[in-house]
Amino acid sequence: MPRVSEAHLAARRQQILEAAWRCFSRQGFHATSMQDVFAESGLSAGAVYRYFPSKADLVRTTAEGIAGTAEDAFQELLGEDPVPRPDEALRRALVHITEHVTAGEVDRTKMALHVWSEAVRDMEIRGIVTTIADRIIGLWAELADRWREAGYLAADADSQQVARTMYGVMIGFVAQRHLLGIDTDDYLDGFSAISR
Amino acid sequence: MPRVSEAHLAARRQQILEAAWRCFSRQGFHATSMQDVFAESGLSAGAVYRYFPSKADLVRTTAEGIAGTAEDAFQELLGEDPVPRPDEALRRALVHITEHVTAGEVDRTKMALHVWSEAVRDMEIRGIVTTIADRIIGLWAELADRWREAGYLAADADSQQVARTMYGVMIGFVAQRHLLGIDTDDYLDGFSAISR
Numbered sequence: 001m002p003r004v005s006e007a008h009l010a011a012r013r014q015q016i017l018e019a020a021w022r023c024f025s026r027q028g029f030h031a032t033s034m035q036d037v038f039a040e041s042g043l044s045a046g047a048v049y050r051y052f053p054s055k056a057d058l059v060r061t062t063a064e065g066i067a068g069t070a071e072d073a074f075q076e077l078l079g080e081d082p083v084p085r086p087d088e089a090l091r092r093a094l095v096h097i098t099e100h101v102t103a104g105e106v107d108r109t110k111m112a113l114h115v116w117s118e119a120v121r122d123m124e125i126r127g128i129v130t131t132i133a134d135r136i137i138g139l140w141a142e143l144a145d146r147w148r149e150a151g152y153l154a155a156d157a158d159s160q161q162v163a164r165t166m167y168g169v170m171i172g173f174v175a176q177r178h179l180l181g182i183d184t185d186d187y188l189d190g191f192s193a194i195s196r
Numbered sequence: 197m198p199r200v201s202e203a204h205l206a207a208r209r210q211q212i213l214e215a216a217w218r219c220f221s222r223q224g225f226h227a228t229s230m231q232d233v234f235a236e237s238g239l240s241a242g243a244v245y246r247y248f249p250s251k252a253d254l255v256r257t258t259a260e261g262i263a264g265t266a267e268d269a270f271q272e273l274l275g276e277d278p279v280p281r282p283d284e285a286l287r288r289a290l291v292h293i294t295e296h297v298t299a300g301e302v303d304r305t306k307m308a309l310h311v312w313s314e315a316v317r318d319m320e321i322r323g324i325v326t327t328i329a330d331r332i333i334g335l336w337a338e339l340a341d342r343w344r345e346a347g348y349l350a351a352d353a354d355s356q357q358v359a360r361t362m363y364g365v366m367i368g369f370v371a372q373r374h375l376l377g378i379d380t381d382d383y384l385d386g387f388s389a390i391s392r
Contacts (some may be wrong), residue, residue: 028317030226086390110316117313119375120306121224129375157389164378165386168368175367177324179315182360190361194282194352194391 021106029114074139083146085190140166217302225310265296268336279342283388336362
């Protein structure tokens with residue numbers, strides 16, 4: 001067997017992921033089989049399974065990629081002094097995520113809707129969803145600590161509760177983006193109007 | 197054929213809906229066939245089709261029921277003077293909806309996750325989702341008008357934008373309720389802390 005470079009492995013991995021995203025986007029998660037992914041990627045079963053043994057692995061890698069993108073945005077916000085206000089932080093997080101996650105031919109945020117549906121019944125997928133959600137909620141909670149210190153929240157505001165609500169505002173945006181075709185600025189301006 | 201009463205027709209209709217909700221809750225929307233609904237309800241194909249010609253009709257009736265419940269809550273809020281503040285209005289709307297929609301053996305809010313997923317690709321389901329969303333967003337916009345008049349929002353706040361955000365906060369709650377097991381009071385307290 002020829003030696004394969006790291007770059008080759010990464011490219012092959014990305015090729016499979018993109019094929020899976022096209023399948024999920026077209027057919028939904030539940031109706032997509034690994035056979036569909038083999039056909040779409042133009043690779044053999046063995047080649048695909050080497051990287052992704054199951055649909056859940058495809059979801060895990062995709063979800064971790066989205067969470068990593070979100071973390072980049074949050075780390076930048078957390079590194080600033082003074083910390084950006086809640087509405088400004090939401091604006092920058094959503095703009096960063098939509099710019100990075102929707103780059104390329106498939107908007108990966110659309111997968112969230114299929115994955116949430118699957119997570120209601122499939123406990124492996126549920127575990128992936130809750131792990132990623134906990135990471136993002138934890139980052140919102142760090143921001144909420146800073147908002148309280150900066151006086152943007154009341155002294156007795158609970159960071160975990162605020163983080164849950166901010167995560168809700170975020171996923172309410174993702175859902176409306178795909179179901180209603182919402183304008184990002186409209187949504188963010190609405191949040192600015194209602195938030196402290 | 198014997199004459200059947202209105203009450204009998206309504207009971208039969210409800211029997212089919214509840215069977216469908218059990219199927220959707222167990223298998224998801226996409227994987228549920230009309231044959232599953234016949235089996236679960238214990239009725240013949242002809243009996244079920246008489247009330248619901250397709251899965252989309254089952255979704256439409258269920259979604260309209262949920263929207264009707266939401267409208268009851270909003271009409272009560274809109275009838276009050278002074279109008280309840282944004283966080284109090286959200287609290288009462290979510291408590292009213294969860295109490296009414298989760299009554300009985302199946303929590304119908306769970307269906308929302310399956311229906312959103314389906315709506316990404318199925319244009320008939322998408323039409324049902326957007327019709328119901330527009331009704332609820334319209335009710336939030338009426339409340340936002342009142343909030344602006346009461347001085348709870350800035351004079352230049354846009355009611356439609358605020359309504360989109362409040363709808364996002366609402367559906368962010370529904371998603372987290374089923375995926376993360378969120379506590380209603382935590383979520384509402386978080387919104388109180390972040391809102392004006």
